[in-house]
Amino acid sequence: GAVVSQHPSRVICKSGTSVKIECRSLDFQATTMFWYRQFPKQSLMLMATSNEGSKATYEQGVEKDKFLINHASLTLSTLTVTSAHPEDSSFYICSAAGLAGASTDTQYFGPGTRLTVL
């Protein structure tokens, strides 16, 4: 089956620093990647959708200047949390969908990145 990796799996940083999270599709080309955030005991919330080579589409309430998304290739998308603060501490999960042109592609999820901002 399709495999999606995320790196790092866990990161602890000081308030004010920026953190980059990588999402890679290992055995397929991902035309679309999604970034989710999950706070404890809450549902996964979609933050943004990124298509290779174009700007990401952010969900309402998600600051695009704070959460920078780059989808430079068909196998890699990055999420950078700029000037992270304790309230940004969360579980960040990416997913990738691979069939170009299909409207209901299966999303394959990465293992997630647990961010703790001190």
Add this chain to the structure above:
Amino acid sequence: RKEVEQDPGPFNVPEGATVAFNCTYSNSASQSFFWYRQDCRKEPKLLMSVYSSGNEDGRFTAQLNRASQYISLLIRDSKLSDSATYLCVVTPQGGGNKLTFGTGTQLKVEL
């Protein structure tokens, strides 16, 4: 009102029991429906899609009632390994890839 609502549980059941979870969704135009399973501190994994005619996969049976905007998941002969959080997921009208997740129902299967 949340787009997808679930009873958070936990549901504590003995091994071998049958347990059912329900989920309601607010958008009557929602197109596709799924149950995902999420283990603690892990990513969600697709358990099964849900069809109007109902569908079964081994010990798992999913039902969709569009008129009542209601989805269910039935687990028979519960195993310890079934302990997890079960997420109800829908996609909007027009399909596309956007998934809307419920907060999940926690199941604990005990000896």
